[in-house]
Amino acid sequence: MTDTTDTAKCPACPGRRHPRQYLCNTCWRSLPSTTRGRLARRDARAFQRLRELHRALAARTPLAIIRVSR
Template sequence: MTTPTRQATTPCPCCRQPKARSLYLCSLCWGTLPGLTRRALSRRDSKAMDRLQELHRQLAAGRPLAEIQVTP
């Protein structure tokens, strides 16, 4: 008999609610980001880490989620 695997979670950097380790934010906070920001953060290319760092810098500065912009 196999046991179901539990997805590892970490706290969302915005609201501290659990989120999947593979996600940047929980689904509620992610949905609050502007669409262009979500699309940019979803891109997997050589600048993906730079965009993630931009996101985290803005979160640390207390910028509202709806105002966060990252380099496309």
């Protein structure tokens, strides 16, 4: 557990992600572009979108079809 300051566990694969990103680069690029655009916005709804992403991942939804609210 020496690298936790630099990376964190990617919630969608066994890989590591940057701590300021929700997913590792490979998984991030697998999301639909509209989903990426919405998740990239850091506004009052950002936490709600992150919860939707994690809920979809928990349900084993394929990354390519995960949608989050506007």
